[in-house]
Amino acid sequence: SQTIHQWPATLVQPVGSPLSLECTVEGTSNPNLYWYRQAAGRGLQLLFYSVGIGQISSEVPQNLSASRPQDRQFILSSKKLLLSDSGFYLCAWSVMDRIAKNIQYFGAGTRLSVL
Amino acid sequence: DAKTTQPNSMESNEEEPVHLPCNHSTISGTDYIHWYRQLPSQGPEYVIHGLTSNVNNRMASLAIAEDRKSSTLILHRATLRDAAVYYCILRDMKTSYDKVIFGPGTSLSVIP
Numbered sequence: 380s381q382t383i384h385q386w387p388a389t390l391v392q393p394v395g396s397p398l399s400l401e402c403t404v405e406g407t408s409n410p411n412l413y414w415y416r417q418a419a420g421r422g423l424q425l426l427f428y429s430v431g432i433g434q435i436s437s438e439v440p441q442n443l444s445a446s447r448p449q450d451r452q453f454i455l456s457s458k459k460l461l462l463s464d465s466g467f468y469l470c471a472w473s474v475m476d477r478i479a480k481n482i483q484y485f486g487a488g489t490r491l492s493v494l
Numbered sequence: 495d496a497k498t499t500q501p502n503s504m505e506s507n508e509e510e511p512v513h514l515p516c517n518h519s520t521i522s523g524t525d526y527i528h529w530y531r532q533l534p535s536q537g538p539e540y541v542i543h544g545l546t547s548n549v550n551n552r553m554a555s556l557a558i559a560e561d562r563k564s565s566t567l568i569l570h571r572a573t574l575r576d577a578a579v580y581y582c583i584l585r586d587m588k589t590s591y592d593k594v595i596f597g598p599g600t601s602l603s604v605i606p
Contacts, residue, residue, distance in 0.1 A: 413594060415596075421598075422579075422596055422597060422598040422599060423538070423581075423596040425593065425594065425595055425596075428593060428594070436593070438593070467535075469537045469538075471537070471538075471594075473594075475587075481526070481528075481585045481587065482528065482540050482543065483528075483530070483538075483540065483594060484540065485537030485538050485539065486537055487536065487537055488535075488536070488537050490535075
């Protein structure tokens with residue numbers, strides 16, 4: 380069966396520090412991968428999505444970046460965190476075919492507090 | 495993905511049915527209707543999806559209008575554990591890229 384791992388669960392970082400959040404998927408091949416951010420009490424904001432290794436589409440210009448070094452690994456990074464980067468970060472995957480119906484499966488999320 | 499509109503919030507009494515509406519007037523012929531829900535402090539989880547016909551699973555039922563411009567997620571007996579934000583989104587099975595946008599959803603409160 381397929382599983383998605385996202386870590387860490389919580390993170391407290393000072394302003395100006397770097398960030399690296401990792402997400403890995405098991406049990407499937409060539410998934411589409413996504414990073415979302417959710418501010419407190421708000422909806423999901425799509426940050427990045429990837430349809431293959433090295434292929435990253437950015438939805439929101441900001442100081443975050445994403446990379447996909449392996450088929451089932453998706454990394455969210457920042458060189459210098461801002462206060463506004465605080466939020467709940469969610470990784471998700473889907474397979475786009477008529478059997479899987481492109482259903483998205485989400486990780487447990489990382490709650491990031493930038494102080 | 496085409497746009498959907500949902501009420502911001504709804505309330506239901508425990509053990510009563512809940513009907514969560516979603517409008518998608520610009521839906522295309524290849525769009526599937528997907529519903530997800532997000533419990534507090536968790537990632538969203540898939541609930542149900544459909545194309546044209548009504549669908550049932552262990553979590554809920556999905557009623558799709560004949561013109562497909564609206565749909566309704568039905569929880570047959572609301573429990574306190576059903577209190578969550580419910581998202582209705584459209585997924586185009588024909589596109590070659592995969593951009594998925596979630597709207598604000600409907601926040602469902604269940605009253606004991």
